[in-house]
Amino acid sequence: MTPAQLSRTALHTLRRAGADAAVLPERVVVEAPPRRGGGDYATGVALRVAARAGRPALETAELLREGLAAEPGIADVRVVGPGFVNVTLSEDARADLVRGLAAGGPPGDPRDRPAVDIARWAAATGEDPAALAVRTARSSSLFRVQYAYARTRAVLRNGRQLGxxxxxxxxxEDGAALLALLADQARVADQARVADQARVEDARAAGPLARHLVAVADAFLDFHDSCPPLPSGDEKPGAAHRGRLALAEATGAVLAGGLSLLGVSAPAHI
Structure with a gap:
């Protein structure tokens, strides 16, 4: 279940619970739980709906919790704080999500072409091309995204060599925050496609997609350092390593697909 699917499910659940259409948003915002308890996703829609309807937020959140708890693919739903609703996917749903992300990304352009890439990235983000030309993770957000993609390819190659x-x-057990960002790629990419189809004159309409890719890259690099995808020394490979490699594979697909939408290359070596 992706954030977009959960968003639609949450709206349907609120309608079934009797919420007036006038107080419902067009889309439920679903995100990674930001310091508000566990779970794979979180939404504060109950707070918004309750405020519009003049009802207690916890009452609305509880109605949403009960409805979502009965949905397939959801293992647990909890009301947190003043009315946030945190959702935990079942193991099968989470595994399906990772597989779908890994299989769903279009291949990126493997050429390393800094001049073209910098110009397109700068047009989308408004960043200084001169700063982007300094190809270090600290100086250039573009380099950080491309480097993260290259790292996903490297760990997969090395994994195959190790069997x-x-x-x-x-x-x-790890990677929940990264997975939530990966799952949100479809929504962000759809927004970029709509902006492109509308022929928005301001090239920065693609900015949200670029910023999302930076967030994915940063989350992956943190994940890579704290939860190594490959065994080291005398360590034996186990289920955790295979799971982390699957997240690396999904990350690579998401980054390559996003860079392709921006017209930016995704070199496997950088």
Missing amino acids: VEPHHDGRA
């Missing part, structure tokens, strides 16, 4: 193949069993 470790990506396989996510759905457990959320």
Whole structure:
């Protein structure tokens, strides 16, 4: 279940619970739980709906919790704080999500072409091309995204050499924040496509997609450092390594697909 699917499910649940259409938003914002308890996703829609309807937020949140808890693919739903609703996917749903992300990304342009890429990235983000030309992770957000993509390809190559193949069993022992960002790629990419189809004159209409890719890259690099996808030393490869490689594979697909939409290359070596 992606954030977009959960958004639609939450709206349908609120309608079934009797919420007036006039107080419902067009789309429910679903995000990674930001310091508000566990789970894979979180939404504060109950706070917004309750405020519009003049009802207690916790009452609305509880109605949403009860409805979502009965949905397939959802293992647990909890009301947190003043009315946030946190959702935990089932292991099968989480594994399906990772597989779908890994399989769904279009291949990126493997050429390393800094001049073209910098110009297009700068047009989307408004960043200084001179700063982007300094190809370090600290100086250039573009380099950070392309480097993260290259790291996903490297760990997968090294994994194959060790005989470790990506396989996510759905457990959320690590990488939950990264997975939530990966899952949100479809929504952000759709917004970029709509902007492109509308022929928006301001090239910065693609800015949200670029910023999302930076967030994915940063989350992956943090994940890579704190939860190494490959065994080291005498460590034996296990299910955790296979699961982390699956997240690396999904990250690579998401980054390549996003860079392709921006007309920016995704070199496997950088």
